[in-house]
Amino acid sequence: MNSRIRVLVVDDSALMRGLLTEMIGAFPDLEVVGAAPDAQAAREMIKALNPDVLTLDVQMPGMDGLVFLERLMRLRPMPVVMVSAYTEAGSDTTLRALELGAVDFIGKPRSDAGQTMEEYAEDLAEKLRAARGARLRTLPLPVAAAPARANVPVNRGGIINKIIFVGASTGGTEAIKHFLSGVPADCPPILIVQHMPESFTASFAKRLDSLSAPRVIEAAGNERVEPGTVYIAPGHSHLRIRRGASGFTTELQSTPPVNRHRPSVDVLFDSAAEVVGRQAVATILTGMGKDGAQGLLRLRQAGARTFGQDEGSCVVYGMPREAFLVGAVEEQCSLADMARKVLAAAGR
Structure with missing residues (x-):
């Protein structure tokens, strides 16, 4: 055969x-x-x-x-x-x-x-x-209209109690778009790694920014991590989070690929486990491979709340499956419920 x-x-x-x-x-x-x-x-x-x-x-x-x-x-x-x-x-x-x-x-x-x-x-x-082996999606995911930003005051210099971290690969562009459609303009800071070449991430961030209530930007490095802002890892660099006297900032690294990827979800999650710990809420969305599984486990061990997309709503149930198998996932849920669950864990 x-x-x-x-x-x-x-x-x-x-x-x-x-x-x-x-x-x-x-x-x-x-x-x-x-x-x-x-x-x-x-x-x-x-x-x-x-x-x-x-x-x-x-x-x-x-x-x-x-x-x-x-x-x-x-x-x-x-x-x-x-x-x-x-x-x-x-x-x-x-x-x-x-x-x-x-x-x-x-x-x-x-x-x-x-x-x-x-x-x-x-x-x-x-x-x-x-x-x-992917789960085909023949109709676009429904995306609610983003509320007008001008009507929602955002204190970008406010105290940060929680930071949200997201990792995704195959099927992730649409999953992230759907996830952000359920996020308000005054959300906690969100840092995202989506496996994508460098010439695509700027367009991806721009597209998300036009559809989402929070501001969405491609991370440039050395910028302050602020509420109401989503940071997309650029395709040429690993994205990390640092903690300093003035608060949290982003860091870009051109070190070798991890799990064959740069940016790597594990690199972002590892940095979050080191400096954010219990203040972190993290989720791993649809994608092939195992990138992010060990980083999510280290986050959970550091006291973070951790989630994984369930098999039924994934395009490819690879990364979330690996994370679940190693014990990194506190709760599996559908993409439709993910934003609500993550925001609740972040106190929203």
């Missing part, structure tokens, strides 16, 4: 189709069953070849990738991994694709991306494997 994951590559560039086909085909558990240059060819190949997973380029002749993806998720839902350009326009389009139901994304291979072709191929293969 053939248990290999059947992949259809969709890209308008013959060079890129060939490169992706060669990379994917090098793994014994993956098989490229076809390569389509446009949406029309992709439609026919999906019918004829019945692939398990699709890699999809956004920019194609004729019907663009977003229109194709929207129709695909409505008429024939299947796991899709977007292959995106490292540009602001590319990152905005990728975030929209994730809203439409794509499971994950990866940048196009390039020589200046800070990784070898072998490392890129490993990342791609890992994403394809996770996508095959």
